[in-house]
Ligand code: BDR
């Protein structure tokens with residue numbers, strides 16, 4: 001049976017890889033894509049989600065979400081993902097008729113409450129929409145199977161020495177989500193760093209299929225960390241983990257978010273010694289396994 005999922009995203013070069021797989025893999029029933037301010041502003045992340053919808057001629061609804069964090073000022077990652085957030089490929093023209101008129105939070109509430117089975121949420125951007133959903137409509141928790149999110153780090157950060165970008169962008173939202181009582185899996189920087197996609201593998205994408213070529217072109221515009229080794233396709237690990245959890249090394253932990261520290265804002269303080277874990281932290285995967293999984297799932301794409 002297909003797994004019902006919702007992707008909440010700020011595309012984003014690595015978001016594009018995650019969305020491509022989620023839209024095409026036969027194991028998933030992607031109910032909607034919701035967009036959030038993050039790598040670039042909400043107009044651009046929404047436009048990028050619409051570009052991917054057009055590229056795949058998909059019927060999956062796209063809903064625009066929050067344009068700013070709950071409290072923090074907006075920070076973006078256009079230095080990493082480029083001005084548009086997903087440049088480098090000549091996508092088909094978007095049509096705003098493809099954008100649903102319902103706000104992301106409202107759309108998620110409705111989908112969850114009318115679903116015949118609990119849905120897995122996959123946030124791969126700042127957690128603003130998800131925090132608003134859980135705090136505005138706590139009753140929807142009964143319809144959420146689990147949250148498998150990209151964000152955080154059990155070691156070092158990428159936007160500051162201790163903070164990962166998605167959590168740094170909206171730490172208050174992250175604190176709400178991690179303490180929601182829902183089953184949370186943190187797919188953070190650790191696992192991606194354990195298995196960076198080599199440049200040789202990236203080059204092979206070009207001839208895989210149309211999607212491989214599209215990803216190859218946008219990966220070439222990525223300015224993220226670890227570039228000397230290859231490309232960290234952070235967001236795609238959430239989807240690969242859902243498909244192959246047995247291949248990943250995980251550890252239970254209590255994860256709390258630093259919201260006030262002058263130097264540590266957005267840090268995911270990860271306590272592996274706790275008796276009260278709130279989260280499964282995905283730590284690592286063999287690089288060779290990761291590469292195989294990544295290429296295998298892309299074969300379902302056009
Ligand atoms: C995360 O931040 C964004 O730049 C990426 O899309 C990913 O979700 C990595 O820190």
Ligand code: CA
Nearest residue numbers: 012015124125
């Ligand atoms: Ca992202």
